Amino acid sequence: MFFSLIDNRMRHSHPFKRQKYHFFYSNGKAHSLKLYFCAVKKTNPFSNLIELHGNCLFVSDAHFRTPPDAASEEREERLIQLLECQGADFRHLFLLGDIFDYWFEYRDVVPKGYFSLFTCLKKLHEKGVQIHYFTGNHDMWVEDYFTQAFGAVIYREAQLMEINGHRCFTGHGDGLGGKQRKYLLIKRIFNNRFNWWLYGLLHPRQSFSISRFCSEKSRNSHDESMLQFQGEKEFQVQYARELLEITNVDHFIFAHRHVLVRYELTPECTFFNTGDWLEHFSYVTFNEGDAEPELHTH
Numbered sequence: 001m002f003f004s005l006i007d008n009r010m011r012h013s014h015p016f017k018r019q020k021y022h023f024f025y026s027n028g029k030a031h032s033l034k035l036y037f038c039a040v041k042k043t044n045p046f047s048n049l050i051e052l053h054g055n056c057l058f059v060s061d062a063h064f065r066t067p068p069d070a071a072s073e074e075r076e077e078r079l080i081q082l083l084e085c086q087g088a089d090f091r092h093l094f095l096l097g098d099i100f101d102y103w104f105e106y107r108d109v110v111p112k113g114y115f116s117l118f119t120c121l122k123k124l125h126e127k128g129v130q131i132h133y134f135t136g137n138h139d140m141w142v143e144d145y146f147t148q149a150f151g152a153v154i155y156r157e158a159q160l161m162e163i164n165g166h167r168c169f170t171g172h173g174d175g176l177g178g179k180q181r182k183y184l185l186i187k188r189i190f191n192n193r194f195n196w197w198l199y200g201l202l203h204p205r206q207s208f209s210i211s212r213f214c215s216e217k218s219r220n221s222h223d224e225s226m227l228q229f230q231g232e233k234e235f236q237v238q239y240a241r242e243l244l245e246i247t248n249v250d251h252f253i254f255a256h257r258h259v260l261v262r263y264e265l266t267p268e269c270t271f272f273n274t275g276d277w278l279e280h281f282s283y284v285t286f287n288e289g290d291a292e293p294e295l296h297t298h
């Protein structure tokens with residue numbers, strides 16, 4: 001009775017209602033639940049389709065350390081070189097998450113360092129480049145500092161966008177697809193506003209020490225086999241296939257996995273991962289007039 005009520009609501013208010021209803025029942029995962037609540041609230045998660053025009057550059061996973069060490073400063077310099085030499089050509093810069101190994105901003109305090117990078121981003125902003133900052137699992141605590149400093153638009157979830165007439169689904173890509181209950185639970189705890197506020201009560205010296213310890217631990221626990229792209233076993237690929245069942249997407253552009261890859265999902269739809277700015281020094285461009293995004297290494 002309750003579900004048929006929802007079904008009726010969806011039938012009258014959504015362009016993809018029937019498919020979504022089916023999606024909820026056939027999957028029953030966290031993101032399906034989200035679609036279900038969207039249905040209850042009569043909102044469409046794809047209704048605020050953002051339209052962008054112009055050349056786009058996607059870069060992710062630089063994991064700049066807090067405070068920056070020599071290696072981190074070198075990577076920062078390399079990223080600035082890329083942004084400066086490509087600067088005149090692109091209109092949108094996508095920072096696809098985990099740019100910082102740890103980012104937590106207090107009302108009056110931000111992590112020190114990154115001065116050259118921020119100056120470069122400010123210059124780009126002044127030239128008219130729009131910066132899109134997608135938070136990753138290491139920098140989910142971004143608040144409004146980047147927005148105030150260089151007008152960045154902050155996205156906390158992956159987003160469907162129309163880029164130069166192509167439907168692109170992009171975001172950091174962590175926690176999407178597969179059975180990642182434990183990961184999603186941890187993410188939810190970290191992302192909870194009340195916990196966020198509680199953590200902010202700690203003195204920066206304490207909170208930054210805790211974060212460094214956790215970052216180090218997660219770095220050491222990485223599975224060697226995951227260094228390679230796993231094809232259909234990839235959670236992001238599985239998620240992309242699930243999403244393709246309910247809506248049209250031309251290109252998926254994710255990060256997080258630190259693998260630079262172009263993978264054909266269907267003849268009409270391609271999956272990309274930006275790699276990283278740690279070892280691959282890779283990035284993705286999607287220029288006006290291009291049929292699909294392109295992978296590069298610096």
Ligand SMILES: [Mn+2]
Binds near residue numbers: 097137138172
């Ligand atoms: Mn990540």
